[in-house]
Amino acid sequence: MTIRIGALSLNSRVYVPPMAGVTDLVFRDVVRRVDKNCMLSTEMVSSRALMNRPDPRIMDLATNEHPIGIQIFGHEPDVMAQAAQMAESKGADFVDINMGCPVPKITKGKDGCALMREPELAREIVKQVKQAIKIPLTVKFRLGWDDNSRNAVEFGGMLEEEGVSACTVHGRTRQQLYSGHADWDYIGRVKKALSIPVFGNGDVFEPQDALKLLEKTGCDGVAVARGTLGNPWLIPRITKLVDQGILDDAPDEVERLVCAALHILGLIKYKGARVGANESRKHLGHYTKGIPNAAPFRARLAKIQSFEEACEILAELAYEVGGTEGRTRFLESLPQVTSNVIAIDRAIMAPLSMSSISI
Numbered sequence: 274m275t276i277r278i279g280a281l282s283l284n285s286r287v288y289v290p291p292m293a294g295v296t297d298l299v300f301r302d303v304v305r306r307v308d309k310n311c312m313l314s315t316e317m318v319s320s321r322a323l324m325n326r327p328d329p330r331i332m333d334l335a336t337n338e339h340p341i342g343i344q345i346f347g348h349e350p351d352v353m354a355q356a357a358q359m360a361e362s363k364g365a366d367f368v369d370i371n372m373g374c375p376v377p378k379i380t381k382g383k384d385g386c387a388l389m390r391e392p393e394l395a396r397e398i399v400k401q402v403k404q405a406i407k408i409p410l411t412v413k414f415r416l417g418w419d420d421n422s423r424n425a426v427e428f429g430g431m432l433e434e435e436g437v438s439a440c441t442v443h444g445r446t447r448q449q450l451y452s453g454h455a456d457w458d459y460i461g462r463v464k465k466a467l468s469i470p471v472f473g474n475g476d477v478f479e480p481q482d483a484l485k486l487l488e489k490t491g492c493d494g495v496a497v498a499r500g501t502l503g504n505p506w507l508i509p510r511i512t513k514l515v516d517q518g519i520l521d522d523a524p525d526e527v528e529r530l531v532c533a534a535l536h537i538l539g540l541i542k543y544k545g546a547r548v549g550a551n552e553s554r555k556h557l558g559h560y561t562k563g564i565p566n567a568a569p570f571r572a573r574l575a576k577i578q579s580f581e582e583a584c585e586i587l588a589e590l591a592y593e594v595g596g597t598e599g600r601t602r603f604l605e606s607l608p609q610v611t612s613n614v615i616a617i618d619r620a621i622m623a624p625l626s627m628s629s630i631s632i
């Protein structure tokens with residue numbers, strides 16, 4: 274089944290939607306190593322901030338990561354239109370507007386999910402953005418502001434009317450933040466009311482969840498965010514289950530640890546030693562989640578300052594889960610990890626000096 278978003282044809286029903294602080298170039302590179310086809314997105318970018326700083330690294334796209342969208346947020350139609358043009362000129366395949374972010378810092382300025390309470394302003398934004406770009410426009414939103422004002426069906430209808438090419442619906446209200454369960458039945462109501470492709474979103478952590486969401490909602494695709502943290506293999510496993518009815522095993526612990534090393538080396542090389550190491554800590558927490566007896570290792574990984582330090586701890590953990598064979602497998606994979614990171618789009622990565630890394 275091919276999903277068409279305007280002129281864009283997708284070979285996958287899986288979308289990894291924006292996650293601020295997560296879906297950066299390095300995370301997306303890790304995803305692309307295990308899944309060539311899923312749709313990707315950048316982190317959200319402030320349209321207002323773009324007016325002062327028009328070319329932030331957050332909008333950098335690598336050549337191998339299409340199809341990918343750039344997500345913008347804001348509430349000033351003309352500013353949003355200019356931001357969308359910038360996204361288009363960066364080579365995005367589509368522009369996504371964030372109308373779902375529940376964080377007070379965002380909603381208090383009428384951005385994100387606050388726009389669901391201002392449908393006429395949302396309409397005006399869509400109108401102006403649509404006019405400003407040639408690539409497809411998509412919107413991501415929630416079920417509504419709160420349970421008393423669920424308006425996702427009407428809101429989606431308005432977006433479709435204004436020429437939005439697809440939307441992603443997170444099955445929670447703004448008030449819920451991340452509590453409770455995503456209401457897949459309600460997502461199904463939105464899907465039923467619209468003719469454009471709809472990506473159902475919320476609480477997919479296993480391939481079987483994605484299958485259930487697609488069956489229950491009738492959605493064209495599924496957007497999987499938190500489930501991919503430390504677990505990029507979820508994406509191809511979903512595709513295989515959905516397309517072929519085959520459930521692949523998740524990779525073993527040592528393979529996860531090798532991927533963690535790849536991810537954090539990428540972050541350190543791309544963002545620099547200090548920021549990269551800081552940002553690596555949360556990802557290390559995700560990669561080691563669920564590994565038996567990992568808690569003391571995770572506590573140490575939460576403080577790492579360098580790639581070498583992380584690898585020492587990861588090697589100990591590989592020994593813990595796989596004995597000498599596990600540790601050896603981890604260590605023997607490291608040279609490949611380092612050369613793989615060099616392969617991240619050279620045009621984008623900061624100049625690499627691998628000689629500084631001793632393994």
Ligand SMILES: Cc1cc2nc3c(=O)[nH]c(=O)nc-3n(C[C@H](O)[C@H](O)[C@H](O)COP(=O)(O)O)c2cc1C
Nearest residue numbers: 290291292293317371413443475476477497498499
């Ligand atoms: C750390 C984090 C950052 C997020 N940042 C964004 C964002 O920038 N834009 C957006 O539209 N949604 C954002 N989201 C929401 C997710 O895209 C997704 O809608 C939500 O997590 C529900 O899907 P899930 O249950 O698969 O995680 C973020 C979620 C998380 C966990």
